[in-house]
Structures are given as structure tokens and as C-alpha cells.
Amino acid sequence: MTDSPYHHGHLRTALLERAESVLAQSGADGLSLRALARDLGVSHAAPARHFRDRQALLDALAVSGFTRLNAALRGAAAAPGPPSARLTALGRAYVEFAVTHPPLLALMFTAKHAEDSSAELRELGHAGLGVAAGLIAEAQAAGTARPGDPARLAQVAFSTLHGLATLSLGGLLDDTPLDEALDLALEVLLAGIAPAS
Amino acid sequence: MTDSPYHHGHLRTALLERAESVLAQSGADGLSLRALARDLGVSHAAPARHFRDRQALLDALAVSGFTRLNAALRGAAAAPGPPSARLTALGRAYVEFAVTHPPLLALMFTAKHAEDSSAELRELGHAGLGVAAGLIAEAQAAGTARPGDPARLAQVAFSTLHGLATLSLGGLLDDTPLDEALDLALEVLLAGIAPAS
């Protein structure tokens, strides 16, 4: 607890926390390793001990983002009720997360990640899709979803929600409130996934 | 036609062309004004005469992208046939464009544009949505689409396709061929948009 201990002690986590905050406020482009080091009262090369690259830091942020997103999705999917209701809850949770962390989402899905962390990110992204696939499989068992590979139907569902979030963040929704667009999207999606009458 | 004329003559368009090429190959992050100037045999500050900012160049690229995308969409929508078939053609055209120009798409939809050009970009994006809305209105007239504001249904349709393209580019589609995922997405979308039975 001296004034400025030589070893920071929690530099790695401190970097991640601060980077997360900067990312949310200024976007990925506004994230500078040197500025981060300054903010934490540490030399400009210190971050390199914990993150080889700037990209390594960004990848770590993306991993963190996927982890939290997946937790949120799992939480929404675990609620009681029929599969269809839980699917809409899942969709709302996803869009909620997306709209709350715009630059994080961009980081997570614009795949310019390093080769090594790319595998981990893909796996994490896949986990989120798996949650949706599980729900769809349940819906199929309950007879409220068309037959077919649940994983592929999950891809379609995910696409719709992710696209909607992107549209909203891009300001392309115009005067349409996101809530209403989301309701319609979920309605159309569920109707599309329902078994052919 | 001297060796190195003081005035380049077509610097602005040359910059755009070269920038487009670099963008496609190295992404937006790899686009440097100075490198561009070097490539064109011009001083490092010359580009500033045509693009105030680096961001201004990126915005111009986004505008160009939207213009071409809209042209492609309009072409697909103008084909003969029933509205539903033209809607799938529209979707295929969109995904085709998206997958062919990944960094361009990211530039177009990750809204960190300057205030002034933001309006133009929104308008261009809106134009693309308008094409879809028109087709949906036709489908409604033909009785193959549920009632409701065509613009809002277009938002949903656009979301699905855009999201699918993003998923594909992010490598989240895994072993699923894009074609198959696209077919399924279009099928689900059309079923979801169809009138309630």
C-alpha cells in the first residue's frame, strides 16, 4: 500500500476493466494502450507484459463480452414457461445486451481476431447459438416448431435478432421504437419457425 | 502527360478507387492516408484537399458502398415474377453483396460516422429498406404477405438477411454452407411474413 508500488498487483484485471469502460465510451478505435497505461499510472510498456498486442487486449475484451452475453442468454432461456415464450425472452435478452454494449458487439462479431484466440471466440459464439438450439429442440418436441436441425434454425433466429440490433444501432430504424420492431421481429420469427399448417 | 504533373487531375477519384481496393484487401484499419498518398505518387498531405479527415474518406467509401448495394437490390427487385420470388432474389442479392465485400459492409453499418455525412448514409440505408418495403407492399396486395406497415416488415426482413451475412462473415456458421443457411432463412422469413392461416 505504498504510494506507488513497483508491482501494480492487479494490472491485468485493471487493464481489462478500464479498457472495457473506454471501449463502451469511445469505441475500439479510441482505445490506446499508452493512454490506458497512463490512466492506471503505469509505464507505457507495462501492458505488454499482459497483452502481447493491442489486438490481444481487444480479443480478451471480446471473450469477456461473449462470456457475459452467454450468461445473460442462459439466464433468459432458463426461465419457466413454454419454449416459445422462452425463445422470445432469449431474443429480448440478446437485443438488450446488444443495444447496451454497441462497440463491444462490434468487437465480438467483426472477425479480425488473431488466429489463436479466434478459436476460443468461435467456440463462445457457438455456445450462444447452442442455447437457442436447445430451446428450439424443446419447441420441436412440444410441436410448436417445424422439424429440422435445431442448430440451423437457431442460426436463422440468431440472424434475425442480431440484424435487428445492428439496424437499431445504425440508426436505420428511424422513428420505429426498437421495442415495436423487436416485437414484430419475434412474432414473424416464431410464425416462420412454426410447423407448416 | 509530363513525368509528374503538379496537379494529379483525378486525385479524388484515384484516392477513392485505391482506398476501395485497400479496404477490400486489408480492412478499414489497414487504410492509411499517407500510404495511399505514397501509392498515388503524391505528397502525404495532398489527400487532405479532398477529404478533411480519414473518417471523411471512410464515409465516402460507405456512401459508395450503399449506392452500389442499392443498385444491386433494385436490380434484383426489378426482375419479373411474383413478389415472393423477387423477395428471395432480393435477399440473395443482399447476402451476395455482403459476403463479397466484408470490410465495406462493416464500414457501412458500424455507425461511427461523422455528423454531417451520417444523414446521407442514413438516407441511403433507408433507400435499400424502401426497395424491400415496396416488394412487401406488392406481396400484401397479392395476398401473400400479412397486413401491416410494409416498412416495418421490411426492417424484419432486412434484419434477418443482414444478421445472416454477419454470422457467415464471423465464421459462426461453421460447417453449414451459406447457401443452405440462406435458403432456410428465406423460407422461414417468407413463412413468417405470410398471412396467418
Next chain:
DNA sequence: ACTACAAAGGTGGCAGTGTCTACATTCGAG
């Protein structure tokens, strides 16, 4: 208890970038 080593942080430097200001050249309208 001492030593040796590895982890964590610090210093300095290099090449590259975007942007600003001042200056040079060219073009085109009057």
C-alpha cells in the same frame, strides 16, 4: 540464509500515423 531466476514494471527509441500551418504551383475566369 543466501542465491539465482523469473515475473512484473520502467526507459528509451524507432517507425509510422493523422492533422495542422505555411508555402509553391497551376488553372481558369475576368
Next chain:
DNA sequence: CTCGAATGTAGACACTGCCACCTTTGTAGT
């Protein structure tokens, strides 16, 4: 023909990521 505006040049500044080398600190092994 002249003069101003458009276009391109030269130089500088602050900033960035990254690298090589040095210093401090904690710790493990004898």
C-alpha cells in the same frame, strides 16, 4: 494578362504500437 482559388508540397507536432534493454521484486532451491 492578371489575379484569386484550387490543388499539391514541405515541415512539424503529438500521438501511437512495438521493440530491446535495464531494474525491481517476489520466490524457490540449496
